[in-house]
Amino acid sequence: MAVVRLLLLRPYDHLIIFSVIFLVIFSPMTHSLTEAEALLKLKNSFTNAQALDSWVPGTVPCTGKTVWKGLVCFNGIVTGLRLGGLGLSGVIDVNTLREIKALRTISLVNNSFSGSIPDFHQLGALKAIYLSGNQFSGEIPSDNFAQMDSLKKLWLSDNKFTGNIPSSLCQLSHLIELHLENNQFSGTIPEFNIPTLVSLDLSNNKLEGEIPDSLSKFNASSFSGNAGLCGEKLGIDCKQKAAEPPTSNENADSMDDEDDHSKKIIASAITIGVVLLSLVIWLIIRSKRKGEEDFDNFKKANNAEEAAIVSVHVTTLNKKEVESVKKVAHSASRKGSIRGKSSVSGIGELFIMNDEKGVFGLSDLMKAAAEVLGNGGLGSSYKAVMANGVAVVVKRMREMNAKGKDEFDAEIAKLGKLRHWNVLPPIAYHYRKEEKLIIYEFIPKGNLLYLLHELNWPARLRIVQGIAKGLAYLYTEFASSDLPHGNLKSSNVLLGPDYEPLISDFGFSPLINSANLSQALFAYKSPEAIQFGKVSRKSDVYCLGIVILEILTGKFPSQYLGNGKGGTDIVQWVASAISEGRGTELLDPEISSSKNSLGEMEKLLIVGSACAESDPERRLEMMEAIRRIQEVQVEGNRDGREMHLQPSLRDGYGDCSTALQPQTHTISLKDGFGEVSAETKLESGSYLDGPGSQNADNFAFPIS
Known part of the structure; x- marks a missing residue:
């Protein structure tokens, strides 16, 4: 019957039907974008x-x-x-x-x-x-x-x-x-x-x-x-x-608007008042020819209120207001530092090198309460949370008097201009003769030292290669420097989103008093520095080698401590194992289960050992080390390989890499660094000075 009805249709109807059939059959498939x-x-x-x-x-x-x-x-x-x-x-x-x-x-x-x-x-x-x-x-x-x-x-x-x-x-x-x-x-x-x-x-x-x-x-x-x-x-x-009596939403909203308006007026009045007061005090100090007074708010470490923290208050500004604040700050800084004098009670200005995190001043830091993050060879570090929620780290440096103010300004300015995904530059600083404040962005995840045992092999390789990229950038930007980094170690490698590494605390060697260099910078714990008091770019290579060996073995290096007490001499340990063909036996058990990757892990282990050679003449050059690091792959040279990650509460990198195969996640949250026993006593200013175990996510920026 259907065939008969089709035959009885008018020619025009046949044309429509066959056109539809043709379009359905021969129309191109939906184009999928590459x-x-x-x-x-x-x-x-x-x-x-x-x-x-x-x-x-x-x-x-x-x-x-x-x-x-x-x-x-x-x-x-x-x-x-x-x-x-x-x-x-x-x-x-x-x-x-x-x-x-x-x-x-x-x-x-x-x-x-x-x-x-x-x-x-x-x-x-x-x-x-x-x-x-x-x-x-x-x-x-x-x-x-x-x-x-x-x-x-x-x-x-x-x-x-x-x-x-x-x-x-x-x-x-x-x-x-x-x-x-x-x-x-x-x-x-x-x-x-x-x-x-x-x-x-x-x-x-x-x-x-x-x-x-x-x-x-x-x-x-x-x-x-x-x-x-x-x-x-x-x-x-x-x-x-x-x-309590309820308040209507309308009243609350109007009160919020009034509060915002009032806050802006108050903030403006306070700013003007502070500037005028600063100028008056500066003139009084100049007329009496008095020296700078001590910065009591940062000097009294035993003061309970002051040891508490730096909560920085920043008013939200529009673009015009930001420019206005910048002009005022610039003007005030010029007036307050013409002869090295300061504008408020012997305190100079805060110089902003990167205003992406907001505009704030020294008075904000002085009024704030601060959470102490740690103490080390160079001084102390504090976490400060601004009113807009942005967190910064304030590093108070005591032994940075090797340069005068002009030279110090020039050196810090070079650091502040750096821009690279794997480098964390300072965003502001304050200069005083006795001490300096250097301000960084706060990285909440923490540092590599305390997070290492959470990481699988792909994440660890990503971190090593990210460190290498950051060093390559520093070595390009500071091509004439003898020691572009100077303080590379796992506690100075911060981990950002997806565990992308950020190297920090670099470029300080020209600023630190010569008497304090050996205690302050890890490069001065290299064999040539200990034996002959000399450092070079090969000292940075040595530090890189220690970090690589630490990442692969999961062992805490005794080289960080410098006193022979605690940790593992991973340089000698790894060198002996490689010479005996037992390199893979030293790998951290948490990553050595990735059998398809053992060859690549051993390849990186050899690179790390070559970087940590005790004789600097036999050590790899930095750029050669970086080239070899970038050649290492997750699972060797085979096509179609996939990442199989050990799930963890911190597998941010794994999130980017498990796209090709779904996984069942088993949760594990391991704390601490197993090789540092409770009996290991650490001296003040040592590698582990800094954040304790109260909050693992606050392990950022220990000064050492």
């Missing part, structure tokens, strides 16, 4: 994308001569986007990102994106999203994260999000880090019954109600800045708070 095409389409959706000039049609993103900027690659496949601080804005074309099948990590921090949260929920395989420091706003739908079961790390801090915290976040069973601070979230905090959650920050929002019991393990600082919150953690009785 990774390069998808990335170029993404770039075109951005505004101000000049920083992505390396994204050029006709080139290969991951396997060409030059890897496209901001990509995390594995075996020629894009696994992550790392586009932080590039001045990007515009639209984020999430549809194009769906074409990058192995994408697991997205970082767009410190850009200028705005509007509602991107539709990243379409990318259900994402494991880490970093959107901090943008202008995103509006409410986030409650079910926004319902289909993102793989998500482990979510950073939305320093934006303008409003509304309730999305309830779907509570369903993310693998969530490790959640940072929502410095937004305008309101309502109550939902129950987070997520055992894997180890890092939480909800501070500086408009949250209210009782803090859930499921979050009682987190510090009060995770909830500070929310006037409506209560609970034992904050020392506020919820029953008593409930008895």
Whole structure:
């Protein structure tokens, strides 16, 4: 019957039917974009994308001569986007990102994106999203994260999000880090019954109600800045708070507006007053020809209030206000340092070298309370949290008098100008004859020394290669320096997002008193420095070798201590094993189970041993060492290899690398550094001086 009806149709009807059939059968298949095409389409959706000039049609993103900027690659496949601080804005074309099948990590921090949260929920395989420091706003739908079961790390801090915290976040069973601070979230905090959650920050929002019991393990600082919150953690009785007369939202909003307006007026008045007062005091000091007074707020280490911390208060400014503040600061600094005098009670100005973290002054640091992070051969370090939520580290250096002020300014300025993904430069400094303050960005994850045993082989290799890239950059920028770094060791390697390493505490050797160099810098513990008192670029190579051997063996090097007490002499231990063909026996058991990678691990072990040769003449040159490090691969020379990571609560790098095969995660959180026994006594100023075991995430910037 169907055939008969078809035959009875008019010729015009036949034409339509056959046209439809033809189009269905012979229409081209939907074109699937290549990774390069998808990335170029993404770039075109951005505004101000000049920083992505390396994204050029006709080139290969991951396997060409030059890897496209901001990509995390594995075996020629894009696994992550790392586009932080590039001045990007515009639209984020999430549809194009769906074409990058192995994408697991997205970082767009410190850009200028705005509007509602991107539709990243379409990318259900994402494991880490970093959107901090943008202008995103509006409410986030409650079910926004319902289909993102793989998500482990979510950073939305320093934006303008409003509304309730999305309830779907509570369903993310693998969530490790959640940072929502410095937004305008309101309502109550939902129950987070997520055992894997180890890092939480909800501070500086408009949250209210009782803090859930499921979050009682987190510090009060995770909830500070929310006037409506209560609970034992904050020392506020919820029953008593409930008895207080309620305030309407409209009144609250108007009060907030009035408070903001009042704060701006007060801040302006205080700024003007401080400048005028500073000028008067400076004139009095000059007229009386008195020397500079001691900086009591930083000198009295036994003062309980002062030992507490530096909380820096910074008012949020628009662009015009920022420029105004800069001009005032510049003018004040010129007036206050013409003859080395200071502008406030013998205290000079704070010189900002990088204002990406905000504009602040010395008075902010003096008024602040500070959390002591550690003490070492050069001085002390403190963590300071600014009013806008940005954290910095203040390093108070006592033995940095080898140069006069002009020379010191020039040396520090060179450090402040550095820009590289694997280098952490200072962002500000303060000069006094007796001591100096050097300010850095605070890296919350901590340093390599205390996190090493959390890391699998791919992550450790990534860190070694990142350190090498940072050193290559330093050696290029400081080509004429005898000691471009001078203090490379695992506690001076900070770990950023996805465990990307940041080398710090470099370039200090010209500034430190000669009598203190051997105690202050690890390069001065190299064999040639100990025997002959001489250091060179080969001393940096020695330090690199120690770090490589430490990473591969998991042993704490006795070389760090310098007193023969504690740790393992990994240089002699590894050299003997390699000569006997037993190199793989020394590998950390946590990584040696990766049988397909043993050859590459041994290759890197040999490089580390060659760098740590006691005779500097037999040691590798730095650039040769870097070249050999970059040749090491995860699993040797075979096609189609995949990363098989040992899951851990800190497997940020693994998140970028397990794209090709799903895994069942078993959670383990190991603390400490096994080779340092409780009986090992460490002298003041030694390698381990600094943060204790109270908070592993605060192990940043011990001064030594």
